[in-house]
Amino acid sequence: MRRAGVKKRFLLIGDDNNEGATFCYYEKGSKVPHEPSFIFIHGFSSDKYAWLGVIKEIPYGFHCIAIDLPGHGESVGFNEEQLIAVNVFFDKLNLTEPIYLVGCSMGGSIAAMFATKYPSYVCMICLLAPVPPGEEYETELLSQLRSGVYHIVLPETLKQFYAAAKLLSMKKVHANRLLARIYLKSRLSMLDQHKKVLKSAFENDYPNLEQSYAELKNLACSVLIIWGRQDQLCSVDGANYFSNLIPDAKLIFFDDCGHLITTDKPTQTASIIIKFWETPSTYRTNLYN
Numbered sequence: 001m002r003r004a005g006v007k008k009r010f011l012l013i014g015d016d017n018n019e020g021a022t023f024c025y026y027e028k029g030s031k032v033p034h035e036p037s038f039i040f041i042h043g044f045s046s047d048k049y050a051w052l053g054v055i056k057e058i059p060y061g062f063h064c065i066a067i068d069l070p071g072h073g074e075s076v077g078f079n080e081e082q083l084i085a086v087n088v089f090f091d092k093l094n095l096t097e098p099i100y101l102v103g104c105s106m107g108g109s110i111a112a113m114f115a116t117k118y119p120s121y122v123c124m125i126c127l128l129a130p131v132p133p134g135e136e137y138e139t140e141l142l143s144q145l146r147s148g149v150y151h152i153v154l155p156e157t158l159k160q161f162y163a164a165a166k167l168l169s170m171k172k173v174h175a176n177r178l179l180a181r182i183y184l185k186s187r188l189s190m191l192d193q194h195k196k197v198l199k200s201a202f203e204n205d206y207p208n209l210e211q212s213y214a215e216l217k218n219l220a221c222s223v224l225i226i227w228g229r230q231d232q233l234c235s236v237d238g239a240n241y242f243s244n245l246i247p248d249a250k251l252i253f254f255d256d257c258g259h260l261i262t263t264d265k266p267t268q269t270a271s272i273i274i275k276f277w278e279t280p281s282t283y284r285t286n287l288y289n
């Protein structure tokens with residue numbers, strides 16, 4: 001089946017650290033020589049499916065890939081940390097020309113950190129409401145999450161599911177209880193795995209975020225930051241934190257948009273991503289010519 005023009009693919013990694021580890025991803029189009037591929041990284045407890053609304057709006061002729069991060073979706077069997085796994089994915093797919101990396105929420109944090117750790121792999125990044133660092137930017141919701149109230153992003157009942165949707169998105173999740181129940185059930189099968197990822201992120205990554213982000217000031221690639229004005233999970237003040245930190249970053253705010261930017265504004269997100277790609281950049285010109 002083809003949805004939004006994408007094909008589902010699997011990539012076996014299977015190195016010494018990850019026997020049988022497999023990435024699952026959506027792909028639309030194929031590699032265009034001397035043009036960056038668009039790579040999409042979803043947020044916590046989400047998966048590649050979250051990008052379909054965006055990818056649908058990206059014209060044929062562009063190469064798009066949306067991956068399932070380790071611990072999410074249909075990617076299975078990983079032991080090593082996310083950044084290293086994602087790096088192996090690019091190597092295995094032969095994405096040797098610098099890419100346009102787009103990440104949402106925790107995926108935005110991963111995209112940002114990836115760009116600092118592997119600068120030669122990226123020529124552009126787009127961060128959709130990445131996780132801001134430390135208590136200064138911590139919203140009430142994020143602090144509850146950190147203290148172990150997981151149902152805000154990991155609902156276990158239908159009631160919690162509707163509450164989560166309301167907190168994270170401006171879209172009315174119409175009371176289609178059947179669809180909600182089916183969706184919730186598929187998520188529940190991943191619950192323990194998601195809890196493990198969240199626990200590890202709060203223990204190992206969150207305390208070091210500010211330090212990890214400090215490297216962003218040295219980025220040579222083009223940086224686009226998008227934030228929803230009604231984001232209740234990742235503070236809108238985070239937008240200023242990142243744009244002050246990153247020289248020449250372009251900052252866009254969406255009105256009537258919560259934390260789930262790809263849910264609330266898929267068409268607008270796609271068109272900003274394309275527009276930014278069209279913006280002349282000496283860095284990219286030098287890379288590809």
Ligand SMILES: CCCCC/C=C\C/C=C\CCCCCCCC(=O)OC(CO)CO
Pocket residue numbers: 042043044045046082104105106107109110131145153197198200201202205206209233260
């Ligand atoms: C294992 C990975 C390591 C990398 C850790 C990097 C940075 C962040 C660290 C710790 C905070 C955890 C954040 C949790 C909140 C995320 C919000 C989020 O993603 O929202 C989703 C909806 O759930 C949107 O699609």
